[in-house]
Each structure stands twice: as C-alpha cells, then as structure tokens.
Amino acid sequence: MNYDYIIIGAGIGGLSAGLNLAFNHKKVLVLEKNSLPGGLVTTFKRGRFEFDASLYDLMDYGSDTHIGSMKRILKKYNLEIETLPIPYNIRIKSIDNHFDEVIKGQIDDWILHLEELNSGSISTFRNLLPILKEIHEALLALKKGKKNFEKDFPNFIKYLDKSAYEALLDLNLPTNTIHILGYLWIEIGSPLNKLNFIDFAECMYKYIFKRPVALLNKNVDLSLKLAKRLEELGGKIYYRSYVSEIKDEDNDKVVVLKDGTSYRAKEIICNVSENYVIKNLIKNNYILLNQKENARTLSMNCFVVYLGLNQSYQDLKLYNYRYYQFQNINSMANIKTMNHFYHHTIEAIVPNIVNESASPKNTTILILKTLYNGDVWKNITKENYYKTKELLANALIEEFEQAFHIDIKEYIEEIEIASPFTFARSVNTVNGCQFGPMRLGYDNSIHRILSYECESIPNLSFVGASSLFGSGVDNSFYSGYYITEKLLEKESRLKDE
Ligand SMILES: Cc1cc2nc3c(=O)[nH]c(=O)nc-3n(C[C@H](O)[C@H](O)[C@H](O)COP(=O)(O)OP(=O)(O)OC[C@H]3O[C@@H](n4cnc5c(N)ncnc54)[C@H](O)[C@@H]3O)c2cc1C
Numbered sequence: 216m217n218y219d220y221i222i223i224g225a226g227i228g229g230l231s232a233g234l235n236l237a238f239n240h241k242k243v244l245v246l247e248k249n250s251l252p253g254g255l256v257t258t259f260k261r262g263r264f265e266f267d268a269s270l271y272d273l274m275d276y277g278s279d280t281h282i283g284s285m286k287r288i289l290k291k292y293n294l295e296i297e298t299l300p301i302p303y304n305i306r307i308k309s310i311d312n313h314f315d316e317v318i319k320g321q322i323d324d325w326i327l328h329l330e331e332l333n334s335g336s337i338s339t340f341r342n343l344l345p346i347l348k349e350i351h352e353a354l355l356a357l358k359k360g361k362k363n364f365e366k367d368f369p370n371f372i373k374y375l376d377k378s379a380y381e382a383l384l385d386l387n388l389p390t391n392t393i394h395i396l397g398y399l400w401i402e403i404g405s406p407l408n409k410l411n412f413i414d415f416a417e418c419m420y421k422y423i424f425k426r427p428v429a430l431l432n433k434n435v436d437l438s439l440k441l442a443k444r445l446e447e448l449g450g451k452i453y454y455r456s457y458v459s460e461i462k463d464e465d466n467d468k469v470v471v472l473k474d475g476t477s478y479r480a481k482e483i484i485c486n487v488s489e490n491y492v493i494k495n496l497i498k499n500n501y502i503l504l505n506q507k508e509n510a511r512t513l514s515m516n517c518f519v520v521y522l523g524l525n526q527s528y529q530d531l532k533l534y535n536y537r538y539y540q541f542q543n544i545n546s547m548a549n550i551k552t553m554n555h556f557y558h559h560t561i562e563a564i565v566p567n568i569v570n571e572s573a574s575p576k577n578t579t580i581l582i583l584k585t586l587y588n589g590d591v592w593k594n595i596t597k598e599n600y601y602k603t604k605e606l607l608a609n610a611l612i613e614e615f616e617q618a619f620h621i622d623i624k625e626y627i628e629e630i631e632i633a634s635p636f637t638f639a640r641s642v643n644t645v646n647g648c649q650f651g652p653m654r655l656g657y658d659n660s661i662h663r664i665l666s667y668e669c670e671s672i673p674n675l676s677f678v679g680a681s682s683l684f685g686s687g688v689d690n691s692f693y694s695g696y697y698i699t700e701k702l703l704e705k706e707s708r709l710k711d712e
Contacts, residue, residue, distance in 0.1 A: 217479045218244045220702075221470050223458045223496075224486030226254025226642065227688050228679030230441040231695025232484050234292055237450035239703055244478060245450065246470065248457040253438025254486070254642045254679075255649055256688060261629040263575050264523035267434040268633075269649070271564050271582070272301055272427040274418070275689035283425045285689050288696050292444055296437060298428035299569050306535040307398050308618055309544040310559055317535060318395075322423055333389035343386055346370045347420040350413055357664060358697065371413070375661060379415035380407040380547070397546035398539060405514065406546040411659035414685065421689070429569040461496045461675070468674050482674050482702060486695075488652075488681035490645045503672065511652035513645060514686065515553070515586040516635035520608045523629030528567045528579040532621055538563040540618040553588040557607075560585055561615055581623060583611050590646050592635050600636070608632045650686035651679070660684050667701070676702065 220236050222229045225247035236243045251257060255269040276298060277283030289295060303325060308315045316332065318325055329336035353364060353371035364372055374382045383393045396419070397407040407415070421427075430437055442452055460471040467479045485492050490511075493503050524531060540561045542552045552558040564582045566573035574580045585607075595603050612624055635647025642649070654660055663683040680686040682694035 217467070217481075218242045219480060220244075220482050220484060220699075221246065221468070221478055221480040222484045222486060222678075223461075223470065223492075224248075224254065224642075224679070225252040225438075225442060225452055225454075226486045226679055226691065227256050227438070227441070228682060228691040228695045229254075229484070229486030230438065230445060231288075231692045232486070232678045232699045233445045233450045233452070233695075234441060234448065235288075235696050235699040236703075237445055237448035238292055239699075240449070241703075243445075243450040244480070245445070245452040246456040246458050246472070246478070247452060247454050248643075249641070250454050251435060251438065252442035252452065252454075253435060255638070256434045256438050258433040258435035259631070261521075261523060261631055264578070264580060264629050265433055265574075266521045266523070266580060266582075266631060267430075267566070270434050270437070270688050271429060271566060273298065273430065273688055274421045274427050275425055275693070276428050277425040278428070281425050283421070283689070285692050288692070292448070294440065294444055296440070297431035299431055301427045301429050301569050302536065304534075304536045304568065306538045306619065307395065308538075308540045309398075310540070310542050311548075312544040314544055316395075329392050329395065332395070333391045335387070335389045336392045339386060339388045340392070343383075343388065344423070346374075346386070347416050347423065350374070350416040351420040351424075354413070354417055354660075357661070374412045374416075377412045378408050378655075379410045379412045382412035382415075383407070391544070394544045394546065398541060398544065405653045405655050406550040408547050409653065409655040411654055411656070411661070414654040414660050417660070429566065431570065458496060460498060461492070462498070482676065484676045484678055484698065484702075486679045487643050487677075488645055488679075489677055490681075491643050492675075492677075495643075511658050512655065513648040514650040514653040515588055516590075516592070516638065516644075516647040516649070517584050517586050518607060518611070518635065519633045520583040520611055521629075521631040521633070522581045522583065522612075522623065522627055523574065524579040524581055524623060524626040525577075525628040526579060526626045527577045528565055530577075531579055531623065531626065533565045533568070533579060533581065536565055536568040538565075538615070538619055540614070550588055553586055554591060556591055557610065558585070559614060559618075561611065561618065562586070563615055578628070583615055585611055587635065592647070595636075600634075604632050604634055644680075649680060651681035654685045 219241040220243050222233050222245040225245050233243050233245045257268045258265055275283040276285045304319050306317045326337055326340050349368055349370050353368035457473040458470055459473045462469050468483045469477050469479050471477045541549045542559045543549045562584045567579050638649050639647035676698050678695040678698050679691045684690035684694050
C-alpha cells in the first residue's frame with residue numbers, strides 16, 4: 216500500500232505531524248522502533264514509583280485565560296490535557312558568587328526580588344516586557360508568511376541577529392540580573408552570549424505570559440492520548456518498526472525496516488535529527504553528509520538520576536520545585552566547566568511540589584540532572600561504563616546534599632540512572648543530545664524558518680527537537696504542526712498549478 220506520508224518516529228514531533236495530516240484526511244503511516252509512543256515523553260516503573268522520563272514543565276500550553284499554541288492546536292483535534300499550574304519557586308545557587316536565592320511568587324514578586332538584588336531591575340525589566348510581546352507577535356507574523364516587519368516590529372528587526380547578552384545589555388538590564396535570567400535558561404543549552412535574543416525572548420514570553428504547566432497524569436498518558444487520536448483520525452502507527460534505510464525508487468520514497476519490510480510514500484517526515492538520518496538512513500550520500508551533518512552545533516546532553524524517596528517532600532525539607540547549582544552565575548563562564556566530566560552544575564526537580572500524587576503517599580520523587588557541553592562521554596568504554604555511571608550518580612547525590620543541606624541518601628528506595636548513551640539508544644539522538652542543535656548565530660529559529668524552503672532536502676522533512684524551533688515538548692509539538700501545514704500548502708499549490 217502506498218501512503219501520502221510516512222513519519223519516522225512517534226515522538227511528540229512525529230505524533231503532532233501525524234495528527235495534523237490524519238486530521239486533513241491524508242494517508243499516514245508512523246513507524247516507531249519502540250513499543251510505546253512518545254519518545255522521550257514516556258514513563259517507567261520502579262517498585263512503587265512511576266517516573267516520568269522528561270516532561271516536567273510544559274510551556275506554551277497555557278490556560279483558559281492565556282491559551283497557548285499547543286492547547287489551541289489540540290482543540291482542533293478535540294483533545295484536551297489535564298494540567299496543573301507550576302508556581303515560580305526556584306532556588307538558585309552559585310558557588311563562585313556566594314549566591315543562594317529563592318525566586319518565588321508571581322512575576323511582580325520576582326521583579327521586586329531582582330530589584331533588591333540589583334537596583335535598576337524594576338524599570339528595565341518592565342521595559343523588557345512589551346519587547347517580549349512585540350517579538351512574540353512578530354514571530355507569529357513571520358510564521359504566517361507576512362513581510363513588512365520594519366514598521367510594525369522595529370524591536371524585532373533591531374535585535375534579530377543579536378545575542379541575548381548583547382540585547383539585554385542594550386536594554387540596560389543590570390549585569391547581575393542578566394546573569395540570573397541566563398541561569399533560568401541555561402538548560403536550553405547555550406550561554407547568553409551565543410543564544411539568539413529572539414529565541415531567548417520567545418521562551419521568556421511563554422514563561423512569563425503563558426506560564427508553564429505540569430501534566431496531571433503521567434508523561435506516557437499524554438503520548439498514548441495523542442497516538443490514540445491519531446489512529447481514530449485514520450492514521451496508522453506500527454510499533455517495533457525500526458527504520459534502517461530511506462531510498463528513492465520510481466519517484467517515490469521507500470522506507471526499509473531492519474527486518475526488510477518496506478513502505479512507500481511521496482513524502483517522508485523524520486522525527487529524528489538530520490545528522491542521524493543523513494549518517495544512518497540515507498546510504499552513500501557524501502555531499503549531503505558534508506553539507507548538513509557538520510553544519511550545526513549540538514546542544515547539551517545530560518546525565519539524569521531518578522530517585523524514589525521514602526519520605527514526604529515536607530519531611531525531607533524539599534521545599535522548592537526546581538533547584539539549580541552552578542559554578543558561576545555567569546552562564547558564559549559556567550558553560551566552560553561543563554566540558555569536564557565532573558563539574559558542579561546540578562538541576563533538580565521535585566514533581567510532588569506541583570502534584571502531590573506524583574508518587575505514593577509519604578514518598579517523593581527527586582530528579583537530579585547534570586549537563587554536558589559536547590561529547591564528554593566519548594572516552595567511557597564498555598568496561599568502565601557501569602562503574603562510571605554509579606560513581607557519577609553518587610557524586611551527584613552528594614553534591615546536591617551538600618549544596619542545599621538536604622539529606623536524601625538514607626531515604627532512597629528506588630534509583631534509576633540515565634546517561635547520554637541511554638538517551639542516544641532509546642530515541643536515536645546524536646551523542647544523547649535531546650535538545651537538538653543550539654539556536655545560535657547563523658542557526659537560530661528565524662534563520663531556520665526563513666531558509667526552510669531553500670535548504671530542504673526534496674520530499675524529506677524534519678520535525679521535533681532538531682527541527683525549526685528547537686527543543687522542548689511545546690516546540691517539538693509545534694514543529695510537527697508547522698511543517699505539515701507547509702507541506703499541505705505545497706500540495707494544494709501543486710494541485711492548482
Ligand atoms: C531529562 C529530560 C528532561 C526534560 N524536561 C523537559 C521539560 O520539562 N519540558 C520540555 O518541554 N522538554 C523537556 N525535555 C525535552 C523534551 O523531552 C524533548 O525536547 C522532546 O520530547 C523531543 O521530542 P521529539 O519530537 O524530538 O522526539 P523524541 O522524543 O526524540 O522521539 C523520537 C522518536 O523517534 C523514534 N525513532 C528514532 N529512530 C528511529 C528509527 N530509526 N526508526 C523508527 N523510530 C525511530 C524514537 O524511538 C522516538 O520514539 C527534557 C528532556 C530530558 C532528557
């Protein structure tokens with residue numbers, strides 16, 4: 216059977232692409248190598264704990280009053296997700312700067328707190344808010360293909376090619392306030408002097424105006440819900456279907472599975488990165504490999520320790536939703552420390568603060584994460600892999616205990632460790648990098664949107680973290696929608712010609 220579209224991978228980007236195409240009555244087949252949909256947005260059980268692998272803060276879903284794009288698109292398919300608002304409740308610590316602060320409350324409390332720390336924050340921060348709104352509106356206009364930006368969006372033009380650091384300095388934010396804001400976004404994977412201001416501003420807009428939410432249910436429930444609706448709309452998903460090759464035959468694209476089965480379509484949509492596809496699925500294409508594979512800088516990969524603790528978060532004194540420890544408050548300086556195997560950057564999440572029922576009564580889930588800039592894990596051998604994982608997990612737990620004076624070791628009931636190799640193997644990301652290529656310099660979202668048509672490989676599109684809008688479930692979901700809208704437009708244009 217021939218399909219209109221074949222999608223490789225049922226991660227959030229692939230599911231979103233499939234939903235839009237099936238909704239538009241296209242013959243869609245999704246091929247997924249694993250047994251469940253969702254890719255990184257999945258859940259695993261250990262003892263009495265159910266751990267969500269990745270999604271803790273969902274941006275751009277919004278609420279009934281501040282509806283986000285993901286909520287709006289899902290509504291089209293008659294889908295809704297049950298969510299809980301995430302409070303601003305973050306503890307940030309920096310070793311070099313002797314800085315240890317909790318940023319909490321509503322945005323106004325936040326700004327007051329920043330003012331206490333660095334005078335001049337209130338007025339400059341307030342000036343920044345309309346610029347964030349303008350940039351958000353300019354991006355919407357750009358996605359709709361509008362032109363004429365100079366008149367309607369002067370700040371968008373002014374800051375288009377500036378780094379976040381340059382732009383925030385230009386807007387007169389006190390340097391330390393800039394660094395604190397950089398802290399909040401460092402997990403995107405780029406220091407402020409490299410991260411494009413438009414990408415920074417859009418992320419901040421969503422954070423402040425749409426507010427992040429958490430899922431009331433587990434990660435896997437979201438993925439299963441999207442997959443179920445895709446099938447109700449007539450799309451097909453074949454699980455345990457590992458794609459090993461994409462080739463051209465008689466004006467069709469042919470997708471070959473590891474077991475030799477093949478499927479045909481006019482267009483292939485990949486929910487995996489360009490790097491992976493060009494290196495592994497398109498055979499003998501050295502020109503593409505040279506042009507594409509090495510042209511982008513991958514963002515961070517991470518090492519995660521999932522802990523099930525046998526005490527309530529109140530008894531453990533885990534009062535904050537997120538904890539960050541950095542070596543240095545300056546993201547540019549901090550990122551350099553993340554080239555080393557052992558460093559002091561920690562990010563921790565306590566899902567129970569938002570959702571009491573994230574784990575059984577009187578227990579807590581604590582997720583500890585550290586990030587790596589580059590392929591720091593390349594020297595780990597098969598022989599020392601398990602020992603290294605264990606040593607690093609212990610070091611991370613001790614570092615967290617010392618940083619925040621919170622005892623956790625004696626309360627650990629369940630532990631699961633995921634290295635960059637774990638992520639690489641489970642979803643086929645390059646070097647375990649789950650955040651896609653960094654959005655910086657020549658490769659920010661604007662350049663990606665503007666060059667989408669002229670740089671694309673014929674009949675091969677990409678959705679997900681390494682697509683146009685960068686990582687994060689909201690961006691992966693949106694990319695699936697945006698790219699398929701473009702493909703549907705192209706189809707109807709060709710029909711009209
Ligand atoms: C620890 C952690 C915490 C995170 N926290 C958050 C958060 O709080 N908020 C947030 O928004 N984001 C978060 N993220 C990022 C987010 O999870 C990802 O950006 C997003 O899920 C990526 O989605 P994707 O569409 O790119 O697909 P992926 O999840 O990468 O899925 C790709 C799919 O393709 C399949 N596949 C790959 N190769 C093949 C093949 N050859 N044949 C068939 N199928 C194949 C894979 O099995 C997988 O199902 C986090 C990530 C991690 C690791």
